[in-house]
Amino acid sequence: MKFSERLYQELQPIWQANHNHPFVQEMGAGTLDKEKFRFYMIQDYLYLIDYAKLFALGAMKASDVKTMGRFASLLNSTLNEEMSLHREYAVKFDISEEELENASPSPTTLAYSHYMLHVGQNGTLADLVAALLPCMWSYWEIGKELSKIPGASDHEFYGEWINMYSSEEFGQLAIWCIELLDELTLGLPEKELKKLEEIFLNTTRFEYMFWDMAYNQAMWPTNE
Numbered sequence: 344m345k346f347s348e349r350l351y352q353e354l355q356p357i358w359q360a361n362h363n364h365p366f367v368q369e370m371g372a373g374t375l376d377k378e379k380f381r382f383y384m385i386q387d388y389l390y391l392i393d394y395a396k397l398f399a400l401g402a403m404k405a406s407d408v409k410t411m412g413r414f415a416s417l418l419n420s421t422l423n424e425e426m427s428l429h430r431e432y433a434v435k436f437d438i439s440e441e442e443l444e445n446a447s448p449s450p451t452t453l454a455y456s457h458y459m460l461h462v463g464q465n466g467t468l469a470d471l472v473a474a475l476l477p478c479m480w481s482y483w484e485i486g487k488e489l490s491k492i493p494g495a496s497d498h499e500f501y502g503e504w505i506n507m508y509s510s511e512e513f514g515q516l517a518i519w520c521i522e523l524l525d526e527l528t529l530g531l532p533e534k535e536l537k538k539l540e541e542i543f544l545n546t547t548r549f550e551y552m553f554w555d556m557a558y559n560q561a562m563w564p565t566n567e
């Protein structure tokens with residue numbers, strides 16, 4: 344069995360929890376409170392700035408030019424395609440450039456992005472890919488699920504989000520990362536696979552926490 348198939352099977356309960364989160368469900372139903380989405384967009388923009396750096400680290404750790412090139416194009420598509428969606432949403436949701444630039448990351452945004460960067464900087468290329476994969480894979484899965492709901496892709500506010508993450512182009516990027524992880528894990532001892540599974544599980548858990556943080560608009564518990 345490929346390592347990605349093992350991960351997919353073993354982590355079904357938490358994947359389902361992500362799909363069933365009220366933020367995701369209400370986005371699909373078109374009933375999500377706009378203030379929650381606005382909060383999410385700002386936090387996600389901050390998150391993606393750090394996330395994009397993982398692709399630069401991936402290019403550094405890659406051992407061949409082809410893999411370096413793929414990481415470079417993932418970096419480009421995150422900065423110039425995925426984050427363009429956020430910039431368009433910023434206009435739609437009245438988020439000024441200044442607000443976006445001065446926004447502070449929530450504790451969950453900080454914890455999630457710093458965990459990934461820590462793994463990416465200190466671990467192997469397989470560790471880095473295990474850390475970044477739930478982000479791409481789970482969004483693609485959620486995008487595809489939501490796109491099956493009649494009318495969801497045409498929703499005035501949430502349709503663009505669903506179209507971006509259910510798209511063939513986004514899916515291709517996720518597939519490349521899945522295949523790379525399978526390639527990098529071929530023949531690895533069980534002890535090493537367990538460590539990678541733990542990393543993948545941690546960022547999958549962070550995905551859930553990110554939905555929850557956005558739904559509750561959760562910042563630090565004190566204002567100081």
Ligand SMILES: Cc1ncc(CN)c(N)n1
Pocket residue numbers: 387390391425477478479482550553
């Ligand atoms: C928190 C989060 N996870 C995943 C993605 C998809 N790149 C995202 N934009 N934000």
